[in-house]
Amino acid sequence: MTDWLNVGKIVNTHGIHGEVRVISKTDFPEQRYKAGNMLYILKDGNHRVPVTVRSWRQHKQFDLVSFEDMENVNLVETYKGSLLQVHTSQLDDHLGEGEFYYHEIIGLSVETEEGKLIGAVKEILSPGANDVWVVQPEGKGKEVLIPYIDDVVKEIKLNEQKIIITPMEGLLD
Incomplete structure (x- = not known):
């Protein structure tokens, strides 16, 4: 870094x-x-x-x-x-539980709870009530927008460099 x-x-x-x-x-x-x-x-x-x-x-x-x-x-x-x-x-080391710096999230791989790799977080958007993570799929796919909400983002494993999600219906189509 x-x-x-x-x-x-x-x-x-x-x-x-x-x-x-x-x-x-x-x-x-x-x-x-x-x-x-x-x-x-x-x-x-x-x-x-x-x-x-x-x-x-x-x-x-x-x-x-x-x-x-x-x-x-x-x-x-x-x-x-x-x-x-x-x-x-x-940087302040006193982040609350579930709070992360953008630089800690960007670059992490994103996969479903079943282990299907979606891609890597390339950017974070802050358009309103919650952040949206822009995920670049492996190969040549269209970017996937992942809302940073509890219903979708299930676990962030910084030490393993990955994020586990449950995609909402239509998110990966």
Whole structure:
């Protein structure tokens, strides 16, 4: 595993006071973007700029984040298209039972209770009430969308790198 985790992507500026629009890829935006937290902007794919969160709020499908000492749109304009990252040493080890970081789930194989391999989790979407895991089947199949709900996801075995599911009717058709 890499020492750096992507928590979001700066897609645009918002207003004139230095806020940026972020498409979030973090499990816990309210914790990750809390005022005073340290993030790193990966600029041009090879240079990390440390920044401290000044404010965070949600607006439509975006997270709006501002940074200390960057209270002007001209100071953040250059970061459009850059990734926001955290170092793995910044992760909180106090997750509750049944809570996982996205990076722990992505890459795990998914199989039915009968042992039929579905594929591997390639992405996690957070469209609403529950997460949806995008599973890439072995070979050339169409992606399978697995809702992260108790009726479907029966067991997550991190040590075995697999997830056991009971597919809802029509899920694998």
